[in-house]
Amino acid sequence: MNLKQLAKELNLSISTVSKALDDSHEISEKTKSKVLEAASKHNYTPNPYASGLRKKRSNTIGVIIPEVADNFFSLAINGIQSIAENKGYHLLIYLSHDKYENERRIVEDCANGRVDGVLISISAETISAEHLLRLQKENVPLVFFDRALDDFEAAKVLTNDFESGYLSAKHLIENGCKRPMFLSFSECLTMCENRANGFLAALDDFKISSNEIVPIMYCSRKEEESYKQIQDLCNSNDRPDGIVASVEKLAMQLYLVCQDSAVSIPNDLKVVAFSTVEIAPILNPSLTTITQSAFEMGRVAAENLFKGIESKNFNLNQQVVVIPSKLIKRQSTSRYK
Amino acid sequence: MNLKQLAKELNLSISTVSKALDDSHEISEKTKSKVLEAASKHNYTPNPYASGLRKKRSNTIGVIIPEVADNFFSLAINGIQSIAENKGYHLLIYLSHDKYENERRIVEDCANGRVDGVLISISAETISAEHLLRLQKENVPLVFFDRALDDFEAAKVLTNDFESGYLSAKHLIENGCKRPMFLSFSECLTMCENRANGFLAALDDFKISSNEIVPIMYCSRKEEESYKQIQDLCNSNDRPDGIVASVEKLAMQLYLVCQDSAVSIPNDLKVVAFSTVEIAPILNPSLTTITQSAFEMGRVAAENLFKGIESKNFNLNQQVVVIPSKLIKRQSTSRYK
DNA sequence: ATTATTTGCGAAACCGATTTCGTAATTTTA
DNA sequence: TAAAATTACGAAATCGGTTTCGCAAATAAT
Structure with a gap:
C-alpha cells in the first residue's frame, strides 16, 4: 500500500493525501478524517526511504x-x-x-x-x-x-576521570597501600590517561615514592595476553599491594587471577575498579568501584x-x-x- | 557529492556513471577506471535512501x-x-x-x-x-x-530449555536438595515454561514429592517487586534448599538477598542459574550455571x-x-x- | 457590488539513485 | 560486402514520497 493506491481509492490526488496525513492546514477536516481512516484501515505508513530521500532526514x-x-x-x-x-x-x-x-x-x-x-x-x-x-x-x-x-x-x-583516578589512589593509600599500581587499558585513550594521571597525582601528593618505575601497567587488549600480564604481576616478587583497574574487564580478570593464584583480596591486595557492574556487591569479595552514570x-x-x-x-x-x-x-x- | 555532479565533472551521463560504479559489463574498462577514480577522489558513495528506494532493499x-x-x-x-x-x-x-x-x-x-x-x-x-x-x-x-x-x-x-531445566533439577537433587524450587521469569514465555517443565519432570522422576504446592515461583518483572518476593522466600519457614533461577537477573537478586539475609550458599541453599555471565566463577560463591551459547x-x-x-x-x-x-x-x- | 483574501485541492517538480530501452558506432558473421 | 550482432553509452522512466505553485470557489473586506 502506497500513497498512489490510497489516493486512487479516495478519489483524491497524491498531494492531498500526503498533506492530509501530515495534518496540513491546507486540507479540510472532513478530508483529513477520511484520509486517516483509510490509511489506518490499510495500515499505511510512509515508506521511510522515499520520505528520507525527499526530506533529507x-x-x-x-x-x-x-x-x-x-x-x-x-x-x-x-x-x-x-x-x-x-x-x-x-x-x-x-x-x-x-x-x-x-x-x-x-x-x-x-x-x-x-x-x-x-x-x-x-x-x-x-x-x-x-x-x-x-x-x-x-x-x-x-x-x-x-x-x-x-x-x-x-x-x-x-x-571526571582525573579526579576519579586521584580519588581511587587516595582511597587505596588511606587504607594502607604503600605500593599501588594502575592497570591501564590503552595509552591512546585520553579517558584512560586522565584516570592514570589522577592516580599519579595522588601518589605525588601523598608522597608515595615511585622513583624507579612508573606504577602503571599498560595491558594488552587481547584477553589472553592481559590475563597473562596480570598473572605475572600478581605472582612477581614486587607484587603491588593495591590496584586500580581502569576498566571493568581488567578488574574481572584480576579477580580471576587472584582466585587462581590464591592471592587474597583485600588482605594481600586491595582493588578499586572503574565499573558500572551492578553485581559488584556480590563478587568475592565485594568490589569497590568508581561507578560512572x-x-x-x-x-x-x-x-x-x-x-x-x-x-x-x-x-x-x-x-x-x-x-x-x-x-x-x-x-x-x-x-x- | 551525488551522481549528477560526478557525471557532469566526467562529461558522462548519470546512467553511465551509475553503471560504471556497479561494474556493469556495458561500460568499457577505460571509462570504469576514470569513474572509479573520480568517485574515490570525492569520497562518493551512493545515497542509501535513494538507492534503497529504487532497489527496494x-x-x-x-x-x-x-x-x-x-x-x-x-x-x-x-x-x-x-x-x-x-x-x-x-x-x-x-x-x-x-x-x-x-x-x-x-x-x-x-x-x-x-x-x-x-x-x-x-x-x-x-x-x-x-x-x-x-x-x-x-x-x-x-x-x-x-x-x-x-x-x-x-x-x-x-x-534445549526442557533438558536444561531437567538437568538443573537433577543436579540439585544429586547434591542433596530435598525441596528445590524454580524461579520463573514469566509464565507467558515458552522458553521459561519449558525450563520449568523440565525442572518438574526431574522432580517427578526422582520422586521428590510436591503434593501440596507446585515448587515454582513466578517472579514479578519489576525489580523491586521480585527482590521482595525472593526476600520473602528466603526468610520464610519453608525456605527451599535449592533454587533454579530461570534467568540471570533473578540469580543476581537471589545472591543479593542471600547476602543481606545471611543465607549461606551452598550450605543453606544451593543455586543453579541460567546465565551466560562470564564472571560466574568470581561470584561469592562461584555460581553453577546453565550456560547458553x-x-x-x-x-x-x-x-x-x-x-x-x-x-x-x-x-x-x-x-x-x-x-x-x-x-x-x-x-x-x-x-x- | 467589486476587489481582496482565504480555503481546499491538484499538477508537477523534485530528492538521488537504478534500470529499461533505444541507438550510433563498431565488430562479427554469412 | 551486406546483414547481424555486439559494444558503449545516453535519455527517460521509475521507486514513493514531499513540497512548491497554480487555480477555482468561497469568503471577507472595501
Missing part, C-alpha cells in the same frame, strides 16, 4: 561503540534509546571492536546521509580525528561520550545530539558536559578482612 | 530484544553483528523492555520497508503473534532467537535470516535450530562448602 542516529557486551556501553545505549524513542528516532548500532580501521569504515558509512547524527565512543586505537572530519564536512552532528578525542573540538559527554551519560549525549540536529544555530561543538562518577566503598579495599 | 536488519543490558542479549548481538558485518548490512536495534505494546509498535515500524529482515526475541508479555503477521504479509523474513512463540510457524534458534545463537539466527533474505525459494520458516546449553558446576551447588 533519516530519523536515525548512528551509535558507534567499541563493544556492546560491556556494562557501561549497554547501559549507555539504554540512556540513548530512552531519548531516541521519545523523538521517534531509530538507532543504528555499530561496533568497532576497538579497531581503528573498523571505526573509520563505520564513520564513512555514517557520512553519506544514512544517519542524522552520530554518537561515538572511540576505539582504543583511535588517535587521529581524520575520519571524523568527514562527518563535519557533511554537517552530520557528532557527540562523543565517555571516550573522546582531546584535541578535537566537538560536543562531549565525559566523566552510564545511563545518564548516554541520555545527555543523545539529548545534546538532538539539539544539534534540530536547531542549526545551536553551537553543538561547544557543549562539553562532565557527569561525575562516584566512589563506592566495598570489601575489596577494606583495611582488615 | 535497505541492507539493514532489525533486531528486537527485551533488553540490551543483559549478558545473553549483548553476546547475541555480537554474534548477529559478526554476520551482518560480513554481508555489509546495518543493524537497527530496538528494545521492547519486555512490554508487548512496545514490541507491537516496533514491529509495525519494521514492516514498512525499513528493514530487509527481522530477528526477534519476544517480550515476556507477548502471547499472540498478531503483530508479527504483518511482517509475513509484507514478506519481511523473520527469525526468532531464544524466546519464540510456540504456536507460530517461523524460523527459530532455540536452546549466546554468540552462537545470534550468529546462526542471522545466518538463517540472510538465507531467507537472499533466496526467495528457501523455506525459511521450516528452519528450527536447537543449540544446546551446558551445565557448568561450581561452588553454589557443592555438597559441602
Whole structure:
C-alpha cells in the first residue's frame, strides 16, 4: 500500500493525501478524517526511504561503540534509546571492536546521509580525528561520550576521570597501600590517561615514592595476553599491594587471577575498579568501584545530539558536559578482612 | 557529492556513471577506471535512501530484544553483528523492555520497508503473534532467537530449555536438595515454561514429592517487586534448599538477598542459574550455571535470516535450530562448602 | 457590488539513485 | 560486402514520497 493506491481509492490526488496525513492546514477536516481512516484501515505508513530521500532526514542516529557486551556501553545505549524513542528516532548500532580501521569504515558509512547524527565512543586505537572530519564536512552532528578525542573540538559527554583516578589512589593509600599500581587499558585513550594521571597525582601528593618505575601497567587488549600480564604481576616478587583497574574487564580478570593464584583480596591486595557492574556487591569479595552514570551519560549525549540536529544555530561543538562518577566503598579495599 | 555532479565533472551521463560504479559489463574498462577514480577522489558513495528506494532493499536488519543490558542479549548481538558485518548490512536495534505494546509498535515500524529482515526475541508479555503477521504479509523474513512463540510457524534458534531445566533439577537433587524450587521469569514465555517443565519432570522422576504446592515461583518483572518476593522466600519457614533461577537477573537478586539475609550458599541453599555471565566463577560463591551459547545463537539466527533474505525459494520458516546449553558446576551447588 | 483574501485541492517538480530501452558506432558473421 | 550482432553509452522512466505553485470557489473586506 502506497500513497498512489490510497489516493486512487479516495478519489483524491497524491498531494492531498500526503498533506492530509501530515495534518496540513491546507486540507479540510472532513478530508483529513477520511484520509486517516483509510490509511489506518490499510495500515499505511510512509515508506521511510522515499520520505528520507525527499526530506533529507533519516530519523536515525548512528551509535558507534567499541563493544556492546560491556556494562557501561549497554547501559549507555539504554540512556540513548530512552531519548531516541521519545523523538521517534531509530538507532543504528555499530561496533568497532576497538579497531581503528573498523571505526573509520563505520564513520564513512555514517557520512553519506544514512544517519542524522552520530554518537561515538572511540576505539582504543583511535588517535587521529581524520575520519571524523568527514562527518563535519557533511554537517552530520557528532557527540562523543565517555571516550573522546582531546584535541578535537566537538560536543562531549565525559566523566571526571582525573579526579576519579586521584580519588581511587587516595582511597587505596588511606587504607594502607604503600605500593599501588594502575592497570591501564590503552595509552591512546585520553579517558584512560586522565584516570592514570589522577592516580599519579595522588601518589605525588601523598608522597608515595615511585622513583624507579612508573606504577602503571599498560595491558594488552587481547584477553589472553592481559590475563597473562596480570598473572605475572600478581605472582612477581614486587607484587603491588593495591590496584586500580581502569576498566571493568581488567578488574574481572584480576579477580580471576587472584582466585587462581590464591592471592587474597583485600588482605594481600586491595582493588578499586572503574565499573558500572551492578553485581559488584556480590563478587568475592565485594568490589569497590568508581561507578560512572552510564545511563545518564548516554541520555545527555543523545539529548545534546538532538539539539544539534534540530536547531542549526545551536553551537553543538561547544557543549562539553562532565557527569561525575562516584566512589563506592566495598570489601575489596577494606583495611582488615 | 551525488551522481549528477560526478557525471557532469566526467562529461558522462548519470546512467553511465551509475553503471560504471556497479561494474556493469556495458561500460568499457577505460571509462570504469576514470569513474572509479573520480568517485574515490570525492569520497562518493551512493545515497542509501535513494538507492534503497529504487532497489527496494535497505541492507539493514532489525533486531528486537527485551533488553540490551543483559549478558545473553549483548553476546547475541555480537554474534548477529559478526554476520551482518560480513554481508555489509546495518543493524537497527530496538528494545521492547519486555512490554508487548512496545514490541507491537516496533514491529509495525519494521514492516514498512525499513528493514530487509527481522530477528526477534519476544517480550515476556507477548502471547499472540498478531503483530508479527504483518511482517509475513509484507514478506519481511523473520527469525526468532531464544524466546519464540510456540504456536507460530517461523524460523527459530532455540536452546534445549526442557533438558536444561531437567538437568538443573537433577543436579540439585544429586547434591542433596530435598525441596528445590524454580524461579520463573514469566509464565507467558515458552522458553521459561519449558525450563520449568523440565525442572518438574526431574522432580517427578526422582520422586521428590510436591503434593501440596507446585515448587515454582513466578517472579514479578519489576525489580523491586521480585527482590521482595525472593526476600520473602528466603526468610520464610519453608525456605527451599535449592533454587533454579530461570534467568540471570533473578540469580543476581537471589545472591543479593542471600547476602543481606545471611543465607549461606551452598550450605543453606544451593543455586543453579541460567546465565551466560562470564564472571560466574568470581561470584561469592562461584555460581553453577546453565550456560547458553549466546554468540552462537545470534550468529546462526542471522545466518538463517540472510538465507531467507537472499533466496526467495528457501523455506525459511521450516528452519528450527536447537543449540544446546551446558551445565557448568561450581561452588553454589557443592555438597559441602 | 467589486476587489481582496482565504480555503481546499491538484499538477508537477523534485530528492538521488537504478534500470529499461533505444541507438550510433563498431565488430562479427554469412 | 551486406546483414547481424555486439559494444558503449545516453535519455527517460521509475521507486514513493514531499513540497512548491497554480487555480477555482468561497469568503471577507472595501
